Amino acid sequence: MSHWSLVIGPSSLVRGPVWVLSCLVLLLAVLPAAAVERFRPPDFTEHKLPETTTPEPPAPFWDYVDLGYLAVALGLATHLALVRRSRRGLLALSVISLAWLGFRRDGCICPIGAIQNVAEAVANPNYVMPFSVVAFFALPILVALFFGRTFCAAVCPLGAVQELVAVRPLRTPRWLDHCLGLLPYVYLGAAVVFATTGTGEDRAPYVICKYDPFVGFFRLSASATMLALGLGFLVLGLFVGRPYCRYLCPYGAILKLCSRVSKRHVRIPPEECIKCKLCEDACPYGAILEPTVEQSPRERLRGRRRLAILLAVFPLVVAVGAVLGHFTGVALSRVHPQAALAELVAKDDPGDVQADIDKIEAFRNTRRPPEELYAKARALHEQFAYAGAWLGGWIGLVVGVKLVHLSVRRRRDEYQPDRGNCVSCGRCFWYCPEEQVRAGLITVAQPPSAVQASSRAEPTSDASNTAEGGCATK
Amino acid sequence: MADPHGKIDRRQFVQEGIRLSGAIGLAGYLGFLAGSKGHAEKLVWQLDPAKCIACGNCATYCVLDESAVKCVQNFAMCGYCERCTGYFELDAPNLDSGAENQLCPTGAIARALIEDPYHEYTIDEKLCIGCGKCVKGCSTFGNGSLQLQVRHDRCKNCNQCAIAVACPSRAFLRVPASDPYLLKQRNLTG
Numbered sequence: 001m002s003h004w005s006l007v008i009g010p011s012s013l014v015r016g017p018v019w020v021l022s023c024l025v026l027l028l029a030v031l032p033a034a035a036v037e038r039f040r041p042p043d044f045t046e047h048k049l050p051e052t053t054t055p056e057p058p059a060p061f062w063d064y065v066d067l068g069y070l071a072v073a074l075g076l077a078t079h080l081a082l083v084r085r086s087r088r089g090l091l092a093l094s095v096i097s098l099a100w101l102g103f104r105r106d107g108c109i110c111p112i113g114a115i116q117n118v119a120e121a122v123a124n125p126n127y128v129m130p131f132s133v134v135a136f137f138a139l140p141i142l143v144a145l146f147f148g149r150t151f152c153a154a155v156c157p158l159g160a161v162q163e164l165v166a167v168r169p170l171r172t173p174r175w176l177d178h179c180l181g182l183l184p185y186v187y188l189g190a191a192v193v194f195a196t197t198g199t200g201e202d203r204a205p206y207v208i209c210k211y212d213p214f215v216g217f218f219r220l221s222a223s224a225t226m227l228a229l230g231l232g233f234l235v236l237g238l239f240v241g242r243p244y245c246r247y248l249c250p251y252g253a254i255l256k257l258c259s260r261v262s263k264r265h266v267r268i269p270p271e272e273c274i275k276c277k278l279c280e281d282a283c284p285y286g287a288i289l290e291p292t293v294e295q296s297p298r299e300r301l302r303g304r305r306r307l308a309i310l311l312a313v314f315p316l317v318v319a320v321g322a323v324l325g326h327f328t329g330v331a332l333s334r335v336h337p338q339a340a341l342a343e344l345v346a347k348d349d350p351g352d353v354q355a356d357i358d359k360i361e362a363f364r365n366t367r368r369p370p371e372e373l374y375a376k377a378r379a380l381h382e383q384f385a386y387a388g389a390w391l392g393g394w395i396g397l398v399v400g401v402k403l404v405h406l407s408v409r410r411r412r413d414e415y416q417p418d419r420g421n422c423v424s425c426g427r428c429f430w431y432c433p434e435e436q437v438r439a440g441l442i443t444v445a446q447p448p449s450a451v452q453a454s455s456r457a458e459p460t461s462d463a464s465n466t467a468e469g470g471c472a473t474k
Numbered sequence: 475m476a477d478p479h480g481k482i483d484r485r486q487f488v489q490e491g492i493r494l495s496g497a498i499g500l501a502g503y504l505g506f507l508a509g510s511k512g513h514a515e516k517l518v519w520q521l522d523p524a525k526c527i528a529c530g531n532c533a534t535y536c537v538l539d540e541s542a543v544k545c546v547q548n549f550a551m552c553g554y555c556e557r558c559t560g561y562f563e564l565d566a567p568n569l570d571s572g573a574e575n576q577l578c579p580t581g582a583i584a585r586a587l588i589e590d591p592y593h594e595y596t597i598d599e600k601l602c603i604g605c606g607k608c609v610k611g612c613s614t615f616g617n618g619s620l621q622l623q624v625r626h627d628r629c630k631n632c633n634q635c636a637i638a639v640a641c642p643s644r645a646f647l648r649v650p651a652s653d654p655y656l657l658k659q660r661n662l663t664g
Contacts, residue, residue, distance in 0.1 A: 038615070042554050057654050205639055219630060366527055
């Protein structure tokens with residue numbers, strides 16, 4: 001007699017109507033999956049039981065190798081950008097970073113995603129994380145505070161892959177660049193809100209990791225949607241320089257702020273700027289600020305008045321943002337899996353979407369009372385209304401600061417990198433004629449003053465023209 | 475730029491102030507994190523088979539094309555049943571032992587006769603997709619020796635496991651990398 005018929009009953013029942021069996025299945029399917037020994041395992045005399053294999057995870061040692069790589073690469077990138085001023089060196093380091101941190105180590109963990117860990121650590125009392133994650137988050141910020149975004153230049157694999165595909169960059173119109181440039185701050189705020197709200201027993205959704213467009217390429221395995229998104233970003237990156245870094249990356253937003261107050265930062269000309277505009281043309285990221293022209297007293301007065309109005313309106317923008325944000329609580333909470341599930345279960349009409357049918361069935365099989373889930377969802381709605389107000393206020397603050405920043409004028413006598421947007425890629429000084437003279441690639445045929453005069457008179461946009469005008473190629 | 479007397483202008487003063495307070499704030503925050511949240515040991519994802527309801531999310535929510543979660547057989551727990559509820563479909567049209575009655579959608583379970591009536595069920599991990607159909611059958615009607623586990627040779631140890639977020643029974647947790655499996659063991663008292 002088989003074991004099978006021992007449980008279910010006489011074999012006639014097994015052969016009997018299907019519904020009897022189905023009822024049994026339904027009855028038993030709701031039982032918890034506890035380890036019950038229904039059949040005594042046989043004691044074999046001759047047969048040896050096979051071992052259950054348990055492959056080990058990669059040794060923790062590799063995490064420290066990554067951390068070491070991050071530290072060394074940050075130092076090297078800073079040296080190459082600020083001291084050696086070597087575009088080629090930075091490019092070579094980018095390729096190495098892409099190969100190691102990206103393709104070899106699968107792009108995890110990265111400082112971008114670590115934002116969520118350090119945010120959740122504040123909100124979730126039970127949260128622990130390895131020290132390496134803390135260090136990964138902190139090192140690039142520390143470097144940016146003193147030397148600018150050299151992490152973006154040649155260490156970040158996401159930056160590296162976009163740096164390599166930026167072959168035909170078009171200039172984004174200024175107004176669009178400024179508007180899209182606000183998105184990283186919004187994304188940063190949203191990621192922090194999602195990582196800190198509704199934690200505890202449930203897993204906080206990590207949106208940055210979920211929607212990382214390139215990690216699927218690094219692993220050569222991802223859902224079709226994510227691969228399509230990544231491919232879309234790469235194709236866009238052919239024409240718009242570093243679209244993810246400039247218009248989405250939340251870690252880039254943090255580094256931008258740090259880089260603005262950095263102690264040292266890449267300079268375009270080695271000594272004196274001849275205002276040839278070549279650097280501005282060479283920069284694919286729209287991060288070069290041109291020299292300012294003198295304003296008329298009337299313009300200055302208008303500017304001051306505009307600034308005064310903006311400063312007065314500033315608190316209002318933040319307040320409006322916070323109030324509007326408060327009403328987005330329910331919408332925001334849908335990102336949280338528990339709130340989304342509660343809505344599905346309450347509606348009890350999954351429609352034709354198989355994933356929704358599965359979700360409801362899976363929830364029923366857990367035998368948790370639906371009321372518990374609804375209570376959880378209501379709590380989440382409240383939490384997200386509160387978090388939404390913070391997020392709205394943050395967006396208001398970002399918009400306000402941007403408007404004020406745009407209406408503050410600073411005098412510039414030469415072409416300068418915009419310390420926030422500049423990723424220290426090195427193109428600008430690579431194209432700078434003064435730099436080429438310094439590097440000994442071209443020699444000055446006339447005294448430098450004459451070169452300056454001719455360049456000022458007729459700004460050229462081609463390196464060869466400049467070389468003909470004042471210098472002879474070596 | 476600093477003037478020859480070493481004085482700094484207002485803008486530089488503000489910048490240095492922000493930089494200094496940023497560095498101090500960062501250091502303080504990191505100190506807090508390292509002190510109260512830091513964990514010296516590496517943590518990896520694993521699922522607790524005692525909580526698992528074999529809903530099938532492991533097969534679909536993993537960021538990898540082919541899930542890192544696979545079914546494993548704990549041979550010491552297995553009853554070596556002749557008619558394994560993890561191997562055969564329950565409502566199969568003809569209850570013979572034919573391959574057409576197999577529950578596994580990819581045919582990843584191999585059945586071998588050891589001595590009458592005991593059969594050994596082995597999982598071919600290359601074929602397993604981690605759907606948990608066999609796990610459901612085995613844990614509801616059998617000993618529960620078939621169980622889902624995160625396989626650490628495949629798992630990328632994502633920052634936040636996508637399956638953990640989707641798991642309805644909250645079976646996912648982080649475990650120390652030195653002891654990365656949570657297999658159910660034979661219950662000798664029950």
